[in-house]
Amino acid sequence: MGNPRRIHDQHQGRHGLAKMTGRLLLMGLLVVQLARPIQSIEWTLPDVIDSIGSVSTSIIDPSLLPTPQGLLDGSKQLIAGYPFEYVSSTLNFICSQALSSHKIKSKFTPDINKMNFQLQGACTKTNFALTDAESMWKSPEFNPKKKVVILATGWTTTVNGSDTIDVLSKAYNCRGDVNFVAVDAARFVDTLYTWSAFNTEEIGENIAHGLVHLLDLVPVENIHLIGHSLGAHIVGSAGRHLQRLTGKTIPRITGLDPAKPCFNEGEILSGLLRGDAAFIDVIHSNPGVLGKKDPLGDADFYPGGIHPLPEGCYSVVCAHARAWQYYAESVFPGNEHNFMATRCNSMQRLRDLRCPGNEHPMGYAAPTTIRGNYFLEVSGTSPYGKHANIVRTMSHEHCGVCPNGPDSTTTPTSTPSQS
Structure with missing residues (x-):
């Protein structure tokens, strides 16, 4: 039987070595990031390394892999004041390594029986x-002659x-002129981010199964999927799975600041991909932090450029929301x-007038024939x-609002099929 103290010392030694190696890896990662010229920023790198050392241990020793809560707690320990993008990139790297170990599973597995489509009119939900889903397509509130817009948040x-x-x-x-439908994914995207990220592929597949029935009433050409943040990856998954199930391709998917953390790192969670629809347009409003910076679609729009905080925003939450706010503004007549x-x-280059070519609208009226990266100024x-x-904007204040007061929400009494 081994000496308990020696066994303890060996374990502590391995743990310490893993932690030290993890810190060195993260230091290297941060140094690479910090090598870029940054103005008016003072760095105390050891503080950052110390604050995430316990999380980095998992990269070296899979047996010490943190739980999703551990990842979240580790991110909260980061010293305030460090540039968003560098902190986000480091956490993204840690999260990706954790996901690639296959040792973190979602707490709540998506259950199609607990998910809903919500058909929203001006006065009813x-x-x-x-x-x-077939009941919705046959509902008197659903007009098969109109196009269908489905939103996942x-x-x-x-x-x-x-x-x-x-x-x-x-x-x-x-x-x-459309049937507006929201996806209610219930608690499957209302939990810790890492678990929610895990659920995007399955939620998208469940939506695709619901869309199969829609194609009996509405041609695929009349369907437009929109997703904000994690929702962008959900609708990307829905587009891929609909292709697999029916051989048909959604004509357009719009991604509104698709979520960055944990996606496309190590190919564990692929997220929204070019090819998930015939045309994909993406609006990046918090690039490199909560949202992806790299182009994901056929046409990628960068309002205000690639700075993570657009004009008028002083937090990443505000910036992340700007994408859907820009898009919604463009929808009004x-x-x-x-x-x-x-x-x-x-x-x-745009400000220096060095970008020849025609202007094209971002948002609702984006042409499905354009390709490339597009830049524009915003207020x-x-x-x-x-x-x-401004006069036209003020005229929209009551447009689309129920004249009889707050919306009412109902649920049909029909028994859902279990097919």
Whole structure:
């Protein structure tokens, strides 16, 4: 029988070595990031290394892999004041290594029987189980002659009390030419981020199964999927799985600041990909922090450039929300050309008038034939589009709103099918 003290010392030694090696890896990662010229920033690198040393241990010794809560706690220990992008990149690296170990599983496995489509009119919100999606397509509130817009939102956002859904619903109901549907993924995206990220692929597959019935009533050409944050990756998954199930391709997917952390790192969570639809347009409003910076679609728009905080925002939460706010503004009638963008390599080149070519609208009216990266100026307050008209904006205040008061939400009494 071994000496208990010696065994303890050996374990402590391995743990210490792993922790030290992990710190060195992270130091190297941060040094590479910090090698870029940054103005007016003072660095105390050891503070950062110490603050995430316990998390980095997991990269070296898989047996010490942190739980999702550990990852979250580790991120909270980061010293305030460090540039968002560098902190985000480091945490993204740690998260990706943890995910690649296959030792972290989602706490809540998506259950299609607990997910709903919510058909939203100006005065009504009606829930339909994904397993009974055919009932929605046959509902008197659903008009098969109109196009269908389906929105999936992000982390900790559900159909109840979501500004994202409420504003986009109002905008589309103001137009009056589409069936606006929100995806209620219940608690499967209303939990710790890492678990929510794990669920995007399965939620997308469940949505695709619901869409199969839609194709019996509405041609695939009339379907548009929109997703904000994690929701962008959910609709990307839905597009891929619909192709697999039916051989048909969604004509357009719009990604609104697709979530960055944990996606496309080590190919564990692929997220929204070019090819998930015939045309993918992406609006990046918090690039490199909560949102992806790299181009993901056929046309990628960078309002205000690649700076993580657009004009008028002083937090990453504000910046992350700007994408859906820009898009919603463009949906209201008359606002289709509020955001005119030019294909370019950078915001500076655009400002120097070194980007030849025609302007194209970002948002609702984005042409499905354009390709490349597009830059544009935006305002810091609503209306955000540089081509906006304040009088027209004020006229939209009550458009798309129920004249009889607050919306009512109902759930059909039909029993969902279990197919």
